[in-house]
Amino acid sequence: MAAGVSVKESVKEMKRLKNEPLLLIVIAAIVIFVGYFVIYPVIRVITVPEWQDYAQLVQKARWATAIKNSLFMTVISTVSCTAVAFLFAYVNARLDVPCKGLFRFVTLLPIVSPPFIVALSYILLFGVQGIITKGVLGMQVDIYGRFGLWIVQTVTFFPYAYSVIYGVIRSISTNLEYAAYNMGATRWQVFRDVFFPLCRPGIAGGALIAAINVLTDFGNPMMIGGDLALLPTEAYMQISGWYDMKTASVLAVALLVPALMIFLVNRFWVGRRSYVTITGKEISLNPFSLPKWVKWTLFGLTMFISLFILLVYGTLLYGAFTKAWGYDWSMTLKNLQYVFHKGGQIWNSIKFAFLSSLGASFLAMILAYIVQKKQIGINKLLDFLAILPGAIPGIFLGIGFVMAFNEKPVELTGTAAIMVLALLFWNIPTCYSAATAGLQQIGNSVEDAALNLGANSFRSFKDIILPLLKAPFLSGFVLSFLRSVTCLSVVIFLYAPRTTVGTISIMVLVQNGQWGEAAAFTIVLITIAFAVLRAAQYILGKQGIKLEL
Amino acid sequence: MGYFIEFRNIVKRFDDFVALDHVSLNIPKGAFVTLLGPSGCGKTTLMRQLAGFSEPEEGDVLIEGKRMNGLPPFKRNTPLVFQEYALFPHMTVYENISYGLRLKKVPKDVVDRKVNDMLEMFNLQGLETRFPKQMSGGQQQRVAFARALIMGQEILLLDEPLSNLDAKLRVEVRSELRQIQQKLGITTIYVTHDQDEALSMSDIIAVMRRGKIEQIGSPWDIYFHPVNKFVADFVGTVNFLPATMVAAEEGGSLVSYAGQTLHVPVVLDVPAGGCISLVVRPECMHIAREGEISEHHARLDGVIDHYNFLGRVIRYWVRVGEHSFIIDDSNPDLTGARTGAVQLILDTAKLHALKDED
Numbered sequence A: 001m002a003a004g005v006s007v008k009e010s011v012k013e014m015k016r017l018k019n020e021p022l023l024l025i026v027i028a029a030i031v032i033f034v035g036y037f038v039i040y041p042v043i044r045v046i047t048v049p050e051w052q053d054y055a056q057l058v059q060k061a062r063w064a065t066a067i068k069n070s071l072f073m074t075v076i077s078t079v080s081c082t083a084v085a086f087l088f089a090y091v092n093a094r095l096d097v098p099c100k101g102l103f104r105f106v107t108l109l110p111i112v113s114p115p116f117i118v119a120l121s122y123i124l125l126f127g128v129q130g131i132i133t134k135g136v137l138g139m140q141v142d143i144y145g146r147f148g149l150w151i152v153q154t155v156t157f158f159p160y161a162y163s164v165i166y167g168v169i170r171s172i173s174t175n176l177e178y179a180a181y182n183m184g185a186t187r188w189q190v191f192r193d194v195f196f197p198l199c200r201p202g203i204a205g206g207a208l209i210a211a212i213n214v215l216t217d218f219g220n221p222m223m224i225g226g227d228l229a230l231l232p233t234e235a236y237m238q239i240s241g242w243y244d245m246k247t248a249s250v251l252a253v254a255l256l257v258p259a260l261m262i263f264l265v266n267r268f269w270v271g272r273r274s275y276v277t278i279t280g281k282e283i284s285l286n287p288f289s290l291p292k293w294v295k296w297t298l299f300g301l302t303m304f305i306s307l308f309i310l311l312v313y314g315t316l317l318y319g320a321f322t323k324a325w326g327y328d329w330s331m332t333l334k335n336l337q338y339v340f341h342k343g344g345q346i347w348n349s350i351k352f353a354f355l356s357s358l359g360a361s362f363l364a365m366i367l368a369y370i371v372q373k374k375q376i377g378i379n380k381l382l383d384f385l386a387i388l389p390g391a392i393p394g395i396f397l398g399i400g401f402v403m404a405f406n407e408k409p410v411e412l413t414g415t416a417a418i419m420v421l422a423l424l425f426w427n428i429p430t431c432y433s434a435a436t437a438g439l440q441q442i443g444n445s446v447e448d449a450a451l452n453l454g455a456n457s458f459r460s461f462k463d464i465i466l467p468l469l470k471a472p473f474l475s476g477f478v479l480s481f482l483r484s485v486t487c488l489s490v491v492i493f494l495y496a497p498r499t500t501v502g503t504i505s506i507m508v509l510v511q512n513g514q515w516g517e518a519a520a521f522t523i524v525l526i527t528i529a530f531a532v533l534r535a536a537q538y539i540l541g542k543q544g545i546k547l548e549l
Numbered sequence B: 001m002g003y004f005i006e007f008r009n010i011v012k013r014f015d016d017f018v019a020l021d022h023v024s025l026n027i028p029k030g031a032f033v034t035l036l037g038p039s040g041c042g043k044t045t046l047m048r049q050l051a052g053f054s055e056p057e058e059g060d061v062l063i064e065g066k067r068m069n070g071l072p073p074f075k076r077n078t079p080l081v082f083q084e085y086a087l088f089p090h091m092t093v094y095e096n097i098s099y100g101l102r103l104k105k106v107p108k109d110v111v112d113r114k115v116n117d118m119l120e121m122f123n124l125q126g127l128e129t130r131f132p133k134q135m136s137g138g139q140q141q142r143v144a145f146a147r148a149l150i151m152g153q154e155i156l157l158l159d160e161p162l163s164n165l166d167a168k169l170r171v172e173v174r175s176e177l178r179q180i181q182q183k184l185g186i187t188t189i190y191v192t193h194d195q196d197e198a199l200s201m202s203d204i205i206a207v208m209r210r211g212k213i214e215q216i217g218s219p220w221d222i223y224f225h226p227v228n229k230f231v232a233d234f235v236g237t238v239n240f241l242p243a244t245m246v247a248a249e250e251g252g253s254l255v256s257y258a259g260q261t262l263h264v265p266v267v268l269d270v271p272a273g274g275c276i277s278l279v280v281r282p283e284c285m286h287i288a289r290e291g292e293i294s295e296h297h298a299r300l301d302g303v304i305d306h307y308n309f310l311g312r313v314i315r316y317w318v319r320v321g322e323h324s325f326i327i328d329d330s331n332p333d334l335t336g337a338r339t340g341a342v343q344l345i346l347d348t349a350k351l352h353a354l355k356d357e358d
Helices: A002-017 A021-047 A051-059 A061-094 A100-112 A117-126 A131-136 A146-171 A174-182 A187-215 A219-224 A231-242 A245-273 A292-320 A334-341 A343-373 A379-391 A394-404 A416-441 A444-452 A457-468 A470-485 A502-511 A515-542 B043-051 B093-103 B108-121 B137-149 B167-184 B195-201 B219-224 B229-234
Strands: A322-324 A328-331 B005-014 B017-027 B032-036 B058-063 B155-159 B187-192 B204-209 B212-217 B239-249 B252-257 B260-264 B275-280 B285-287 B298-309 B314-320 B323-329 B341-346 B352-355
Touching: A021 A245, A021 A343, A021 A379, A021 A394, A021 A416, A021 A457, A051 A061, A051 A245, A061 A100, A061 A146, A061 A187, A061 A231, A061 A245, A061 A292, A100 A146, A100 A292, A100 A515, A117 A131, A117 A146, A117 A219, A117 A292, A117 A502, A117 A515, A146 A187, A146 A219, A146 A292, A174 A187, A187 A245, A219 A231, A219 A502, A231 A245, A231 A394, A245 A379, A245 A394, A292 A322, A292 A515, A322 A515, A334 A343, A334 A515, A343 A379, A343 A416, A343 A457, A343 A470, A343 A502, A343 A515, A379 A416, A394 A416, A416 A470, A444 A457, A457 A470, A470 A515, A502 A515, B005 B043, B017 B043, B017 B058, B017 B204, B017 B212, B032 B043, B032 B167, B032 B195, B043 B058, B043 B155, B043 B187, B093 B108, B093 B137, B108 B137, B137 B155, B137 B167, B167 B195, B187 B195, B195 B219, B204 B219, B204 B229, B212 B219, B212 B229, B229 B275, B229 B352, B239 B260, B239 B323, B252 B275, B260 B298, B285 B323, B298 B323, B314 B341
Parallel strands: B032 B187, B032 B204, B155 B187
Antiparallel strands: A322 A328, B005 B017, B005 B058, B204 B212, B239 B252, B239 B275, B252 B260, B275 B352, B285 B341, B298 B314, B298 B341, B314 B323
16 A cells, blocks of 8 residues: 555656656656666676576685674674773763774775784784884794784774764763763663663674675785685686686675675664654763773773784885885885875776766766655665665675776776776765765755745755755765775776776785885875875865864 | 636545545635634645645646646745744845845845834834844744835745734734735734634634635634534634524524424424534523523523633523533622622523534
């Protein structure tokens, strides 16, 4: 009955669209565009292997081990990421302690860095030529494998969980806790019965975000995984070593299934269980203070992890100016000179990131606008198209692009266009959620008011929505830019000698043991990322808008 | 007979919920019509059908005899003042007010003149360059009115525009608003759940409940001759007295209540002996003073339960048998409220009666 009515409703709304042909054209264009560059590559990857190729997953021991290892790493790294993220979020949101600026800074660093730099730094610290293992302790350990990867992934991905959990904790009114104290609950009872249950949606959401990142992580396992077989790296080996597209596709599909599951659970289960209601009211009372020993224990833990992260980045900086890591510790600028010599790759990184982010932000904003503000039947499909790339592992998207666009009619292999397009569609969900959040803050009636005064859909979008979306547009753009500059997994299959980007060079340098050059390259990329972030914050700050990452 | 605005048999559903159930309403030109009802009764939904923000499943919306269905909102010329004002946060007062005219490419000097007229009418001079968040709620609300009225249309839609103002300002604005509306002769539809606003401003009130219009009439009709208990109760304070029909009379009915036979000025379609309810407003009865009672008074014996002193009146709750009556004494004693046993005198000329619903 309800379905029948909503179908009727959709048909009626579609009829109304006849009055707005522009909107109709835009929707059709978006559906075709996204369908061709997202759905089509996905279908290619899934349909290329035969049934017997898929059967290898269970028959061949190495692939079964890769699945097992990938899931195992996902579980342990997600648990540690979530725990660290909760600690940081709680300390930053609720405790009255010094050094919060430092804590916030270290949660930002991994987000603006290439995904493998923690691994690189970890090698510099604890590897065969490691400054601590060889230099200080004079010992030789094998850091490659599960344990090293676990530490590295925890540091790399906890910030993603942190931002979700922090957002939820910030939105929990302390008044609720005071109400519980008022009824006679002890601190522990308040934490257990009120605070923690309210955090749960945030913790679940944060954990799932961390999980999808860990599962699809390519850079860190590539550098520090050693012999550990994992799905993303194995898929890469199949293509780079054997040009075996079918097996690579099978492994990519094996990766897609759990990624899609995590994604859907996050979207439809956690998303609906959030208790958070945004009332626009700031937290009114200061949090009730904790016993001193609890507070300082939490502070100490947070400080320890923060210092470790600083050490990671400090090591990179040191490495960038060191002649030969492990042998000759004297200072040099030759590594930086090397980077400038390879300036074209840095320029490629910036160019591709800029173009793809610009495209993604525009497309995402139009999508978000239509989905949020236009009550039409096709909205569910558009929403699905916009978030779908978020469920697709980077490595999968890369393989998909290789297979979908290496022949006519659209032959893009080896061009700059394929790099930009892949990054563009990979970034749509990031920009889409920023735009959606921005639109939801604009009251519905504001746009109704414009329509009411005689503005058609196009005018009200241009005059009302667009100016109000400046901030979410820019934050989507910046996030997407940072993701693109630091992206490795999507582009690893798509680059040609002329379109090589910084992250690929770093990977090659690390594999060749050229630590100094790799570190210098990384430092330059991080500097660019940070400069862009600060510039955007400055521009928005002048208009009184705070850029949230 | 051509009405200016017509709603014909409007049906609007949200999934399984019927928001408007065959609603019809005719509005003559220049009238101030209030849609009054509790939240969720469909009053805002009905107005939105006229503005074109949503489309009815069945029925027609007409302005000056022209069918509006399917026409997008920006072609309907139905300026609306929103409950939360919906001012554009990134535009100044001037830009907000002039936006509709600028869309129509009205020349700059004409826009300037019209905006100035509006600023003057709403006492907003000097605030042209302010942004909405730099102004008080009352000022924002006047900008919202100006933005709607500057369009010079013959229709004005108001969606609970006063609900975000404090009580005192609300009373001021409502009389100003009524004066402006009468001066400009704009046909106005006003949505509210506040009975005082409805009674004080309207030419016509339509009382709504659960997607249906319960009664359409003048404020006097609605207040003194409600068609059912819901309307009686929603519009004002009321006491219901169970009574029985005795006989129909010239221009009224004879009814029996608590052993007394009363004449009420209402013709009822009820057979003798049938159950009815007397509708007694607080001002339709008063507490008898010393020696006031005489033979021909309709009266009740009661005991004062408690009271509220409100300044200009004292509101008494008087228990009579099982019932508690609300009575307003508009001439309070200087020294204090009355207590104990009292006699109540009914003003039978102002009484209303309803046939009991099953």
